[in-house]
Amino acid sequence: MAQTHQPDDPIATLEDVSVTYDDGTSFVLDNVSLHVERGEILGIVGESGSGKSMLASSLLDAIPDPGYLSGSITYQAEEKTIDVLELGQSELRSLRWEEISMVFQGAMSSFNPTMQIRDHFIETIEAHNGGVQAGMDRARQLLSDLYLDPDRVLESYPHELSGGMQQRALIALSLVLDPELLVMDEPTAALDLLMQQSILLLLRELQEKYQLTMIFITHDLALVGALADRLAVMYAFDIVELAPKQQLLSNPSHPYTRALLNSTPNLQAPLAEMRPIEGQSPAPINVPSGCSYNPRCPLATEECRTTDPAMDSPAPEHSVACFYWEKAQWEIELNYATDQPGGDHS
Amino acid sequence: MSEEPPLLELDSVTVAFENRPGLFEFGDESEQVRAVDDVSLTIETNDVVSLVGESGCGKTTLGKTAIGLQRPTSGTVRYRGEDIWAIRDGSAETTQSWEDVRSSLQIIHQDPGSSLNPNRRLLSILSEPLRQVRPALGASERRERIYSLLERVGMNPAPDFADRYPHQLSGGEQQRVALARALLMNPDVILADEAISALDVSLRVEMMDLMLELQAVFDTSFIFISHDLSNARYFTQHASGKIAVMYLGRIAEISSAEQLIHNPQHPYTSVLRWATPDLGGDVSTPEEIPMRTIDVPDPVDPPSGCRFHTRCPEAREHCTAVEPDPLPAGGADVRCFRVRDGSPYWNSPRLEEEESSSS
Numbered sequence: 001m002a003q004t005h006q007p008d009d010p011i012a013t014l015e016d017v018s019v020t021y022d023d024g025t026s027f028v029l030d031n032v033s034l035h036v037e038r039g040e041i042l043g044i045v046g047e048s049g050s051g052k053s054m055l056a057s058s059l060l061d062a063i064p065d066p067g068y069l070s071g072s073i074t075y076q077a078e079e080k081t082i083d084v085l086e087l088g089q090s091e092l093r094s095l096r097w098e099e100i101s102m103v104f105q106g107a108m109s110s111f112n113p114t115m116q117i118r119d120h121f122i123e124t125i126e127a128h129n130g131g132v133q134a135g136m137d138r139a140r141q142l143l144s145d146l147y148l149d150p151d152r153v154l155e156s157y158p159h160e161l162s163g164g165m166q167q168r169a170l171i172a173l174s175l176v177l178d179p180e181l182l183v184m185d186e187p188t189a190a191l192d193l194l195m196q197q198s199i200l201l202l203l204r205e206l207q208e209k210y211q212l213t214m215i216f217i218t219h220d221l222a223l224v225g226a227l228a229d230r231l232a233v234m235y236a237f238d239i240v241e242l243a244p245k246q247q248l249l250s251n252p253s254h255p256y257t258r259a260l261l262n263s264t265p266n267l268q269a270p271l272a273e274m275r276p277i278e279g280q281s282p283a284p285i286n287v288p289s290g291c292s293y294n295p296r297c298p299l300a301t302e303e304c305r306t307t308d309p310a311m312d313s314p315a316p317e318h319s320v321a322c323f324y325w326e327k328a329q330w331e332i333e334l335n336y337a338t339d340q341p342g343g344d345h346s
Numbered sequence: 347m348s349e350e351p352p353l354l355e356l357d358s359v360t361v362a363f364e365n366r367p368g369l370f371e372f373g374d375e376s377e378q379v380r381a382v383d384d385v386s387l388t389i390e391t392n393d394v395v396s397l398v399g400e401s402g403c404g405k406t407t408l409g410k411t412a413i414g415l416q417r418p419t420s421g422t423v424r425y426r427g428e429d430i431w432a433i434r435d436g437s438a439e440t441t442q443s444w445e446d447v448r449s450s451l452q453i454i455h456q457d458p459g460s461s462l463n464p465n466r467r468l469l470s471i472l473s474e475p476l477r478q479v480r481p482a483l484g485a486s487e488r489r490e491r492i493y494s495l496l497e498r499v500g501m502n503p504a505p506d507f508a509d510r511y512p513h514q515l516s517g518g519e520q521q522r523v524a525l526a527r528a529l530l531m532n533p534d535v536i537l538a539d540e541a542i543s544a545l546d547v548s549l550r551v552e553m554m555d556l557m558l559e560l561q562a563v564f565d566t567s568f569i570f571i572s573h574d575l576s577n578a579r580y581f582t583q584h585a586s587g588k589i590a591v592m593y594l595g596r597i598a599e600i601s602s603a604e605q606l607i608h609n610p611q612h613p614y615t616s617v618l619r620w621a622t623p624d625l626g627g628d629v630s631t632p633e634e635i636p637m638r639t640i641d642v643p644d645p646v647d648p649p650s651g652c653r654f655h656t657r658c659p660e661a662r663e664h665c666t667a668v669e670p671d672p673l674p675a676g677g678a679d680v681r682c683f684r685v686r687d688g689s690p691y692w693n694s695p696r697l698e699e700e701e702s703s704s705s
């Protein structure tokens with residue numbers, strides 16, 4: 001799908017990226033195009049199974065076997081443009097961690113259970129020819145920034161830490177080599193909300209201090225809404241809407257985005273208003289023809305069932321893949337106030 | 347024996363972990379983390395107890411102790427009136443076997459990825475509990491059941507998913523398989539440890555509804571661990587259960603979902619309630635957090651008196667010296683002096699504001 005506006009200084013660009021399994025019969029990423037602006041925090045949200053982790057793994061050409069990745073992915077390093085899909089194993093390895101660092105989903109399975117946390121740090125630093133002393137100093141600083149006791153955590157084996165402690169240790173590990181682009185896949189899923197808030201604050205600080213670019217993947221819209229500069233919404237293996245955060249929250253234009261926003265829980269809302277989105281998302285092998293959202297969409301017409309909508313642009317920097325986004329804005333009411341986001345609404 | 351004993355009963359349970367002395371610490375005094383400290387809790391049939399609280403406060407440890415996966419350092423855990431560790435050790439006359447206990451008390455692990463056997467397809471992973479619980483079921487009937495449950499947890503087409511290995515699933519799909527597996531066991535109690543945390547809101551609500559539905563049919567009880575107060579509220583309120591707020595190994599407040607959300611008694615509960623985001627909010631600055639400091643105290647060396655006093659916005663001198671016992675207050679049990687009018691707390695001076703200690 002075509003991007004509708006030109007980026008200023010992209011650090012990473014994806015063009016028509018697809019991932020297929022089963023000899024090309026199941027698409028788990030379907031022609032995604034996206035640029036990531038240097039220094040931005042890009043939030044990616046979407047339902048379970050919509051392709052978020054696949055998108056993240058694509059950036060590092062790290063699709064689980066036997067997936068097939070096609071399209072083009074370029075990474076803009078300081079001096080040169082890197083074609084990620086052309087890199088050999090060792091070049092990929094140095095791109096990984098030093099330039100692009102990734103916090104994979106499921107912290108608890110990312111650690112080697114037989115190694116102390118300290119050895120994970122040392123191994124990573126040494127594998128990239130870093131100074132161990134300086135690296136470990138940085139590690140300690142990062143750990144305490146993440147509200148962990150460095151002495152205790154470094155001494156521990158993974159199972160001796162709680163779920164949330166492991167997750168934070170993993171974030172520290174991903175930052176230890178000072179990468180340019182940090183991709184985090186559900187980095188706070190196991191964390192309580194206070195800790196999430198503190199970590200968001202810290203990420204914001206780090207981002208400003210080191211001009212980090214961040215991609216933050218989560219199913220939690222409220223969470224990423226607080227952090228991101230831009231938001232991308234995925235549905236059925238593709239991005240269906242992309243806009244600056246404020247624009248997306250106050251003028252969501254894809255019927256799915258509007259349903260998603262309406263289903264986001266809120267302590268103020270009465271219990272009965274917490275409702276799932278009707279219907280189920282499609283599996284990779286039977287994505288409906290036309291617009292993939294049409295079986296669940298209240299606005300779907302015959303056209304939607306036959307033709308895949310191209311990206312349209314309701315506002316500058318705002319793109320949406322829907323024929324009837326104007327109608328969606330009018331007809332699908334939001335259950336939260338858009339005029340004063342952040343305010344208390346009852 | 348006139349009355350049925352409760353399904354599960356924890357009596358003054360403490361779980362302490364020894365820490366190896368660090369490289370830089372000399373001497374042989376090893377440090378202890380009391381992950382759970384003197385907790386008593388009762389879980390009835392067809393009950394829900396939700397555990398909420400900050401990372402590392404002891405939720406997983408308490409949950410595992412309740413279902414016999416973690417041995418308490420002191421205190422007793424009783425299942426249908428019998429000490430489960432006595433059952434395990436055969437150290438007392440018991441009517442139940444350890445196998446009964448094990449299959450009656452199930453867990454959905456916090457990290458589903460590592461709890462599913464990587465070398466087996468979903469069909470085989472899910473067949474195992476069915477074979478145990480319903481040995482009479484034929485292979486094709488088993489398959490049908492598994493397919494229909496996979497469909498219920500939103501994994502369509504079921505035959506396609508049933509044929510996959512765990513690593514061929516997304517994070518949320520793994521979590522749903524772990525949930526399905528626990529439900530197939532048809533146990534008395536399921537410890538659901540962040541069992542829906544990797545799911546989007548829409549699916550979360552569906553999965554909670556599924557659990558509630560099974561509870562209504564099979565009288566299953568749940569210990570529901572969630573870092574998210576809105577989920578804990580949804581699940582607990584629908585089941586008329588209780589929410590327990592944990593802080594540094596203790597239960598700070600336990601009450602009905604309704605009361606906990608709308609009329610929190612413990613200052614820490616109010617903080618958690620505050621931290622639950624509303625849509626469109628911005629990242630808060632530390633100054634806005636209604637606590638004196640955001641730093642969680644070291645569990646190796648918890649604060650004297652009330653454990654929350656280092657952060658509590660209402661703390662007074664009295665709180666630093668004396669620890670409040672759980673006090674009944676309008677249907678809740680609350681570890682805070684403020685629920686008692688006559689407490690010496692009220693005549694004690696407020697604590698000085700601490701220097702903002704952000705590093």
Ligand SMILES: Nc1ncnc2c1ncn2[C@@H]1O[C@H](COP(=O)(O)OP(=O)(O)OP(=O)(O)O)[C@@H](O)[C@H]1O
Binds near residue numbers: 051064066219517518
């Ligand atoms: N190794 C694999 N082989 C085949 N299909 C796969 C494989 N890994 C993942 N999938 C499928 O690809 C789709 C996208 O998966 P992905 O992990 O990107 O989802 P996600 O958006 O990250 O979901 P979640 O929020 O649950 O983590 C899912 O339908 C999943 O079942």
Ligand SMILES: Nc1ncnc2c1ncn2[C@@H]1O[C@H](COP(=O)(O)OP(=O)(O)OP(=O)(O)O)[C@@H](O)[C@H]1O
Binds near residue numbers: 404
């Ligand atoms: N096997 C162990 N050995 C040593 N310490 C442990 C062990 N298991 C847990 N702990 C410690 O006990 C404390 C409580 O851990 P627990 O896993 O119960 O927390 P939790 O409330 O579940 O946190 P989270 O929300 O982060 O999962 C932590 O300080 C943890 O490091």
Ligand code: SF4
Binds near residue numbers: 323
């Ligand atoms: S294109 Fe049609 S089916 Fe798709 S989201 Fe828009 S209105 Fe709905």
Ligand code: SF4
Binds near residue numbers: 652654655660662670
């Ligand atoms: S006892 Fe004191 S410190 Fe503890 S919660 Fe109550 S007011 Fe706060």
Ligand SMILES: [Mg+2]
Binds near residue numbers: 052053516518
């Ligand atoms: Mg994922």
Ligand SMILES: [Mg+2]
Binds near residue numbers: 164
């Ligand atoms: Mg835990």
